[in-house]
Amino acid sequence: MTGSDPLPPRHACAGQPLLGLTLLLVEDSRLASEGVRLLATRSGARLRRADSLASAERHLRAWRPSAALVDLHLPDGSGLDLLARLAAVRPRIPAIVAISGDPALEAAARDAGADTFLTKPVLSLSQFQRALLGHLPADPPVPLSSDCVRPDPAALHDDLAMAQALIHRAGRQAYVAAFLRGVARTAGDIPLSDAAEDLATHPGDRAALVRLTRMIEGRLDAVPAF
Template identity: 45%
Template sequence: MTPAPARLIPTSARPLLGLTVMVVEDSRFASEALRQMCLHGGARIRRADCIASARRHLAAYFPSVSIVDMGLPDGDGAELIAEIRQRCGDLAPVIATSGDPDRELPARRAGAHDFLPKPIASLGLFEQVILRHLPDSARPKGPRILRQDLPMPDRAALRDDLDHAERLCRGEPDTEMRTYLGAFVAGVARCAEDEPLARAADDLPATAGSGALRQLQALLKDRLRKETRAPV
């Protein structure tokens, strides 16, 4: 008989060791940052970029923790949070994330255990939010150092996001697509510390004319040119 694999014991240096984290995030830039934070903490990560992909993950395995972006291309993250809570109950924490602080209340109403605003302030905060919703047996013993560092940004992933958003601007996106596009770009822009781009994205859903869309597209092209010249 093959012996069962030894259970991974979390440590102060790797407090998330033994966890499987499902990250549901449509931004490659944000997803890469979350991936690096999970790996720093010792967690395994499984990624989904939409609700449909997340549902396929849930049909195949039981995540220890789910991190769900509130704005997804095929629906509202609150819908998925409610589904995960119905499936997993309190056994697996669900953490919502968004660049819009107004999304925290809908996330908690849907059943999210906690909320992480984008951009995430530090690696230590990321780990702390997850750990406080885990049972004692899944937490590291002894004192922990609250790490303030963050992973290095993935410039290639940022370029992919900017290019994707610029392509979505072409033509005449309908109201639903404008709302999604505005939220997507605002989240990416804030993670990239680009406030002019974030403000333009925030203004997009409320504007009926094409001027705001053209302005956003111009800003995306300008940032994309700068990123293309920057080293990976």
């Protein structure tokens, strides 16, 4: 990661308190990413997305973001490792935010170096804006929005299709279960969240695997693709 690039000048205004910022989102869920993209756009920030640790490293070798938002469950490892690396780089990225569908991971995220923690689903503009503004150089205060965003539900199709492709692969069920818990919470799908939690709690259980597989198939039939 380049370490000499200063933060660009900001000219925050009402309705766009993050104007002038560039954000790196490290998130494997298309649905969750779509929600954060809408939050960033409504707030005036530009967003780059990485869907894995490897992709994030490629971005960071050439570019220093104003802030980083890191999911903790990624297909090629733990976001905690990336949080620790970002926190150790000097000059440090001013705002390092951990995001997860599992609030029990907040302490571990902060220990790894996160400035703050957001529990999925992240849909509130004011919550998103406060999480970043609390750790950025102060600008004159501007009003924050009380609105919420609604990701395009078609993004859910991509997440379900990926889960379907991976769920029967050796060694991937734990990842898929954690991934789908976050996706289901963002989508407000309690039965899917419960089924993913069941597989996470009972890895290798045939009945839990079959139940979750059938749910994925049923939802893919009901959700439009992009």
